[in-house]
Amino acid sequence: MTIREFKYFPFSLNLKTPFQTSSQIITERNGFIISISDELGSSAYGECSPLPGFSYESINDVERILKGLRYQIIGFSLEENLTAISNLISEFKLVPSIVFALEQAIVSLCAKRNKNFIVEFFGDTNSIIEMNAVIGFDKTDNILTRIEEKVKNGFCTFKLKVGRNNFEDDFNLIKSVREKFGESIKIRLDANGKWNSETVNANLEKLSQFNVQYIEEPCGDLGTLNNLSVTADIPIAIDESISSIEDATKIINNSKIEFIVLKPMVLNGIISSLKLIKDAERKEKNIVISSSFESAVGRSALVLLASATNHSFAHGLDTSEYFERDICKDPYEVKEGKIKFDIENYPPQFDLSRL
Numbered sequence: 001m002t003i004r005e006f007k008y009f010p011f012s013l014n015l016k017t018p019f020q021t022s023s024q025i026i027t028e029r030n031g032f033i034i035s036i037s038d039e040l041g042s043s044a045y046g047e048c049s050p051l052p053g054f055s056y057e058s059i060n061d062v063e064r065i066l067k068g069l070r071y072q073i074i075g076f077s078l079e080e081n082l083t084a085i086s087n088l089i090s091e092f093k094l095v096p097s098i099v100f101a102l103e104q105a106i107v108s109l110c111a112k113r114n115k116n117f118i119v120e121f122f123g124d125t126n127s128i129i130e131m132n133a134v135i136g137f138d139k140t141d142n143i144l145t146r147i148e149e150k151v152k153n154g155f156c157t158f159k160l161k162v163g164r165n166n167f168e169d170d171f172n173l174i175k176s177v178r179e180k181f182g183e184s185i186k187i188r189l190d191a192n193g194k195w196n197s198e199t200v201n202a203n204l205e206k207l208s209q210f211n212v213q214y215i216e217e218p219c220g221d222l223g224t225l226n227n228l229s230v231t232a233d234i235p236i237a238i239d240e241s242i243s244s245i246e247d248a249t250k251i252i253n254n255s256k257i258e259f260i261v262l263k264p265m266v267l268n269g270i271i272s273s274l275k276l277i278k279d280a281e282r283k284e285k286n287i288v289i290s291s292s293f294e295s296a297v298g299r300s301a302l303v304l305l306a307s308a309t310n311h312s313f314a315h316g317l318d319t320s321e322y323f324e325r326d327i328c329k330d331p332y333e334v335k336e337g338k339i340k341f342d343i344e345n346y347p348p349q350f351d352l353s354r355l
């Protein structure tokens, strides 16, 4: 394949409800859609949208790098395999969100040229992908109502945010959820590193009676998380403590942590995420793919990755309701708590006339 054309377009998506990260309040998602065309005249899209507070690069960095890349990448030829794509991309000095976009666009072009490309490199993909519903802080009654609505909509896995100022409030909430819904739903927790190494053991012990599927980041210290993965009765998941693919690889190879929540837009794109999925499988661990609030374009590549995991745990890609309006129709709408994935039709078509 030879790259004949490279274009990029800015986009901005308003969030219905602003969300607070450790450093700022996000009210909109800004990014770029890139478009790459090959010598046959076919083209494909990729998204780069660094997530403020998580990505180390800013949207201004991205714009500056894309400007230069436009002139550098045209005329490059490559073989249609993942190693060749990685090798091409490593020739440029890029940041994770741009690696993501380039990989998405080039993988999509390869899939258009060769019908077997996705099966060959991503393996047997799941055709039904379960989503978790994320439940933030609120009054217990509101949370119970929200879970009830989501159960009616077909969701089975719920991720409850914990780490309230008073641990008893977390405990009582989960107790109420189990009392109301019994074992008909799966519960995950996410403490976002809130508990410290003195309280975390006792908290996990108290919560272990509730049959929790896993808890993300019960404390923010990697050493303690590692210890907990050996001693605690609740499986440990790691999320924001991973800041690089190297970190994730170390956790897969050298720890007992069973679940790794991966944000490919923040970490380093699609090909290295796929490698982690395969590494994790060999170690009997599970990668859970998590959105960074991408548009429908970027999210479609996350759906591909989620479909390539060899487990049936829910993934965290149900984010469309956070946006007032997406940049195009979402080809992977969540219905009854699930996304249907059809490998034959990857990549999906996007109508980007609104951009």
Ligand SMILES: [Mg+2]
Pocket (backbone or CB within 6 Å): 190, 192, 216, 217, 239, 240, 261
């Ligand atoms: Mg988390």
